[in-house]
Amino acid sequence: MEINLEQAAAQARTAAVELLDAAGLRPGDIFVVGCSSSEVLGGRIGKASSREAAEAVFSGIYPAVRDRGVWLAAQCCEHLNRALIVEGACAEQYGLDPVWVVPQPKAGGSFATRAWQAFDRPTAVERIRAHAGMDIGGTLIGMHLREVAVPVRLSVDHVGQAVLLCARTRPKYIGGVRAVYE
Numbered sequence: 742m743e744i745n746l747e748q749a750a751a752q753a754r755t756a757a758v759e760l761l762d763a764a765g766l767r768p769g770d771i772f773v774v775g776c777s778s779s780e781v782l783g784g785r786i787g788k789a790s791s792r793e794a795a796e797a798v799f800s801g802i803y804p805a806v807r808d809r810g811v812w813l814a815a816q817c818c819e820h821l822n823r824a825l826i827v828e829g830a831c832a833e834q835y836g837l838d839p840v841w842v843v844p845q846p847k848a849g850g851s852f853a854t855r856a857w858q859a860f861d862r863p864t865a866v867e868r869i870r871a872h873a874g875m876d877i878g879g880t881l882i883g884m885h886l887r888e889v890a891v892p893v894r895l896s897v898d899h900v901g902q903a904v905l906l907c908a909r910t911r912p913k914y915i916g917g918v919r920a921v922y923e
Contacts, residue, residue, distance in 0.1 A: 840865045872910055
């Protein structure tokens with residue numbers, strides 16, 4: 742099946758904007774994205790990495806995130822232990838220790854590779870605690886979300902052929918029957 746990459750970019754953009762709104766992210770918050778370009782094209786995760794599909798998805802998401810002053814964290818694939826590519830300033834803001842690696846399409850993934858190329862000062866880190874995120878194609882971003890993740894349903898449930906799952910996070914509820922929450 743032929744995948745329309747312009748449509749995939751539009752789906753990614755719509756999803757990013759809707760999730761940013763639903764999560765109420767503020768400047769300086771972190772938005773994590775895991776993206777299987779293989780799944781976007783209708784293939785199996787890790788089997789058909791595509792720079793073109795990654796570019797389409799990235800071009801949909803990154804401007805929406807950047808325009809709101811939110812940091813994008815691009816999750817690498819399992820070959821790099823799901824490390825993340827962030828702007829150096831994000832790593833500094835959150836006290837994240839850099840690791841030494843440069844993602845490639847088959848070792849890190851095409852989406853993370855595209856982020857590395859686009860960022861002003863790309864930095865790889867091992868872990869992050871993001872405020873919201875998009876999982877495009879079963880990339881398992883949950884390990885990089887804050888502790889209480891809340892699923893968010895959007896008007897878009899696929900990017901290309903890849904299933905899209907999104908989440909925002911919220912603070913933990915603590916206390917008991919006398920506790921008051923907003």
